[in-house]
Amino acid sequence: MLARAKVANGRTSPRLILASSSPRRRQILALLGVPYEVLVAAVAEQPLPGEGPEAAARRVALAKAQAAAARRGTGVVVGADTIVVLDGLILGKPVDAGEATRMLRALRGRCHAVITGVAVLNLDTCHQEVSAPTTEVCMRRYSEAEIAAYVAGGEPFDKAGAYAVQSAIFHPAATVRGCYLNVVGLPLCAVVASLCAVGFAVPPLAPARLADVCRSCLRRDILVRGCT
Numbered sequence: 056m057l058a059r060a061k062v063a064n065g066r067t068s069p070r071l072i073l074a075s076s077s078p079r080r081r082q083i084l085a086l087l088g089v090p091y092e093v094l095v096a097a098v099a100e101q102p103l104p105g106e107g108p109e110a111a112a113r114r115v116a117l118a119k120a121q122a123a124a125a126r127r128g129t130g131v132v133v134g135a136d137t138i139v140v141l142d143g144l145i146l147g148k149p150v151d152a153g154e155a156t157r158m159l160r161a162l163r164g165r166c167h168a169v170i171t172g173v174a175v176l177n178l179d180t181c182h183q184e185v186s187a188p189t190t191e192v193c194m195r196r197y198s199e200a201e202i203a204a205y206v207a208g209g210e211p212f213d214k215a216g217a218y219a220v221q222s223a224i225f226h227p228a229a230t231v232r233g234c235y236l237n238v239v240g241l242p243l244c245a246v247v248a249s250l251c252a253v254g255f256a257v258p259p260l261a262p263a264r265l266a267d268v269c270r271s272c273l274r275r276d277i278l279v280r281g282c283t
Contacts, residue, residue: 071089
C-alpha cells in the first residue's frame with residue numbers, strides 16, 4: 056500500500072498520483088504543496104470518429120487516469136488532456152515543422168477554445184469526478200519570422216495547437232478569457248474541486264504560492280480555504 060500524505064490539519068489523505076509526464080502539469084500540481092508521484096501509461100489521444108472536443112477531452116483524461124490506476128491499488132489519481140479547438144476542428148500536437156507552422160498561421164489573429172479534460176479517481180472509494188473547463192484564447196498577429204523562429208526552437212512539438220501560452224519568447228496570446236492554467240495544461244481550481252469531491256483533503260494554498268495562480272482560479276475560494 057502506498058504511504059498516506061499528511062495535510063495541514065493533521066489528517067491523512069491517500070497518496071496523490073499524477074498520470075502525466077508533462078512538466079507543466081507537475082509544476083501546477085506542486086503549487087498545492089501536497090506530495091505526489093508521477094505514473095504515466097501510454098494512451099492514444101486521437102479523438103474517435105464523430106466525437107466532439109469536450110467529449111474527447113473527458114474520455115482521454117479518464118483513460119489516462121484509469122491506465123495509471125491499473126498499476127496501483129490505492130490512492131487518488133489525476134489525469135488530464137488538453138485540446139485546442141479552432142472552428143470546431145481539434146488541433147493536436149504537430150508531427151513536424153510544416154504542421155506546426157500551418158497551425159500557428161491558422162491561429163494567428165483569431166480566437167479559439169482550449170479545453171482540458173480533468174479526471175480524478177479515488178481508488179479506495181471508487182469515486183470519480185470528470186470535468187472539462189474551457190478557456191477562450193485570442194492570438195496576437197505574430198509575424199512569419201516569429202513563427203519560423205518559434206518552430207525552429209522546437210517548443211511547439213509536444214503541445215496541442217503548437218504553442219505554449221506561457222512562452223516567454225513567443226508570447227502568442229493577446230487575451231485569455233477564463234482559466235489561464237487551463238491553457239497551460241491543468242486548471243488548478245477544477246482539480247482541487249474534484250479532489251475535494253472524491254474525499255482527498257487539500258490544505259489551503261500557501262500565500263507564497265498565490266502569485267503563480269491565475270485570477271480565474273483565485274476567484275474560486277476553495278484554493279484559499281482548502282477542504283478536509
